[in-house]
Amino acid sequence: MSENLPAPDFDSQRYERPNQAWICGHAAEGSPCRSGPDNCGRCRATAECVPGLEKPAGESKGRWRCTRPGGACETGPLPDGSCCRPISKCSPVPTLRTRRGQLTRAVVTATVALLLICLGGSWRGNFINPGELSTPHSSAAFAKLHTGTNQSDSTCAACHKAGALGPNGLLSAAWRAKPGPFEVIQLAHTRPGEMTAIDEACQKCHPGHLLHQPNVVRDISCSFCHQEHRGAGPIAATTDAQCALCHGDGVSMAAAAATGASLQPKNGTTTDSRPAAGFTQVLHRFAEDHPEFRVHTDKRRDPDTLRFNHARHLTGEAMPMLPNGQKLECASCHQPNATGISFRRINFEQHCQVCHSLQFDPETPGLTLPHGDPSFVSAFLRSLPRQYADFAARSGLTTEADRKQFAQEKLQRLQARVASGEDFEERVFFSSATTGPEVQVGSVRGPSPALYPGCAYCHAVKSGAHGKAEITNPVLIERWLTHGEFNHARHVSVACTQCHAAATSKETADVILPGKSSCAACHSPQGGVVDSCTTCHTYHKKARPLR
């Protein structure tokens, strides 16, 4: 089917000019006029020639002569000097180039108009907003706090001064920016984390920039870590790279160590919760160069005076079953709090009493000593007749005589076991024995059960003024790692004993927290669990003393 098309016949007088803006309307018919349209697209066709007036010497009128290119026409000019062959007018057609230019101009105009409308209208804030604000900074409360800071009633100007400016103001603000658009050297020399103008706005609501450690050597811009306009929800999480700006830099850490060494202990926080030089070890990743937890490096001991043996409670063969028939386990005492992050405080009534009854009379299981205040215990012991009588009443003896007789019988039996009331009170407070004197029953000889394993069985009891027993209050430390967060709820799939060496801990003083290696087994690239700084640490957290 291939067939030669009409060959382009090149005419040096009438070749195509793609750069011209308009072409003759007759070109499509193959007969464009010679003059062609003007630059504005108007047809310039008049006639085939412009007759010339020939006026020989001596003649006054002269004669019109045809000047048509290619030869004079047959009829010649009209008497009035006009050409006899007028060319019909056409509607010039824009070339593709002209149409493209028209479209370009239209698009440019539309773009400028769109930008002017969007920048001048009430939706400017939304239009130039590079991304959704975090939830706290887009909340109704924030808007109420900063209402009217902007022409468009949005809250841009709460943080950005330029947010309240019009188009001219924006240009001016851009020109006056520090560093400015053309201050390339200053742009290059800016140190990471330098304070910027926007930090002033941050600190209007968040005063007190230094919430980190007292030995921080320079202020870090809020926006260095907290990048806004990254979407709804909490503000974008800080990355390890941002922490490594200081903690991965030896020079910064050395300066921080020097600053920390010169700090005076204040309110106990610097001596207790942080080392003298501060936390200045250069580190990059948790599993690699994060220091061991200080609770282990400092070989800290639990200061609690309450005697408790984790190993015996968990693995002791003689450990009785709980009333519900279950074996004692970690969760029997360590019960998660409402959030699940940590545990409810251990207390005697809920966690100990079920096994460690304060029964002092082996023959009267229902009557127990009060717990909590030694003076109450003393008062209880010194009013035993009354306590027995009340117990009798609670047990169903209704007459006074019965109750009195019940109390008398109990007292007589109790007195047979002790030397005196003082002796009994002393044994209640100070005895730590769980067995009594040896007895022989038939052919079997062995220790008898103690009348009562005294308060000193668990508590540190000392004799105070006038022989009064004084019991040291237990010190239950809720958190040991005060500079890191830990969420037990997220670790429920891991057995307690996998991290805490409770099964081998026999001393109260043992701090059975896991070491770094235990955490790094999972929280490392090898373990596959996130190991970023912010997994455990929060920058803006004051050091909490042990409690």
Next chain:
Amino acid sequence: MSRFRRQFFIGIFLLALASGLAVMAHNRWNPALPNYAYFTGWVLLAAMILLALYNARKRLPFLPLGNSETWAQIHIYAGFFAVVLFLIHLNFRLPTGWFEGTLAWLYALVTGSGIAGLFLSRVLPRRLATRGGEVIYERIPALRHALRQEAEALTLGDQTKSPAIAEFYVRELSDFFAGPRFFWPHLLESRRPLNALAAKLENLRRFLNESERATLEKLARLVRQKDGLDYHHALQTTLKLWLFVHLPLTYSLMIFSLLHVVLVFAFSGGAR
């Protein structure tokens, strides 16, 4: 190795090298330089201005600024490199705001239309050359008019005197000769419309006498010529139309980019 092929391999090598270096520099400097985004932004703007200068160069042919072919090569490879710069400037993250989203879309459209134009300018001229003949785009309307006149003279003129051919022309071919036809089939290299017309001509042949058949042969030749003209029209129009997207959007992109610079510095102070 031909000159074009050598140019192609050198260009690809330089593009890959520059892109690799840019990504390496990004990985090295992005975390360390606080004003990194400003630098990538300026470099990107410079690349965009270099790309836009190609159009200015075409408007100033009289200045000794190098030949247009060199500029075209620079425009192509710099355009691809600018895509890498653009992604680096975005930190390989999609923008979310209206303004920045529009800016990114404009960039994508300009780049996409440019790539489409490059593809068309590599494929369509080859197809035009294989079809035979050479037609100047601006003369296509005149040639079409001439073919139409010739066809009408052949079928409707006084000399023909063939009612069957005249009726056939009016019924089947008058619209075909009236203007450009079968744009998409030609673009998709389909000859189905021409074959359909040829089949109709062949059907008509059975009812004609010898002299009418000679006229029909001439008419069939004109139909094929008109189809070839339409083919050129379709492909050459496509070759020129992509610029109707690329150029206007480039101007729009430049306006948005300049405003972006103004906004970034006006709202600077914490911008990263």
